[in-house]
Amino acid sequence: MEKTAVEKKENYQELDSVLEKYKGRAGVLIKALQEAQEIYGYLPRELLIHIAYELDVPLSEVYSVVSFYSLFKTQTSGRCHLEICSGTACYVKGMKNLLEYLEEDLSLKPGGVTEDGKFSVSTTNCVGACSAAPVVKIGDELYGEMTLERLQQLLEEHDHE
Ligand code: FES
Incomplete structure (x- = not known):
């Protein structure tokens, strides 16, 4: 534990x-x-x-x-860590809505972890997939054209990790 x-x-x-x-x-x-x-x-x-x-x-x-050095972590993270791209393209395409959704639905703010330790979130600089903005990154995977529905789905898919 x-x-x-x-x-x-x-x-x-x-x-x-x-x-x-x-x-x-x-x-x-x-x-x-x-x-x-x-x-x-x-x-x-x-x-x-x-x-x-x-x-x-x-x-x-x-x-x-x-x-x-990016290997150092100053905050604990959830079993599934979401990085929400906050680069210009993602910002323009509504990354803020994704953050608002996480805050409203899971009480999860950037730098935070859900109470059950399942999810954490942070923002990140451009991840190089601007044409698919807004982009969410989990581990090495990029999930583009993120909508609230897709984000909800993504959270459900990672709920069992
Ligand atoms: S700004 Fe988000 S991928 Fe480039």
Whole structure:
């Protein structure tokens, strides 16, 4: 079962033994962040602060590394993660309606996860399929010409994951 944020806080011990081996060494931040993400599944803010403190690295440096490398996740995600393209073509073609639908129907906002942990959503820059706007991405799959009906269908199809 996935740990909750509260349990994670109490569980810094595991991380501390990882950080211990990196203390005082140069160029270890990425490795330490990778190991922290392996333990906790993602890197919430309080964890980044803890890592910066323990490794004596400016928090701004930790943030810039985390935001530069896409492998780092600062938020937990649902079992099915939807990325709604917010590039110009998708914006013009009504991606906002898709977001509104998710918010109304599932109380799901960008950056959020449904209570049951099934779905999460974020917006993304142009995914390169503008002619099929608006586009939703799930994993490596692109779903174009998305309507509210198709989105509803897509959610049903992924409901059992
Ligand atoms: S703007 Fe959405 S695919 Fe290009």
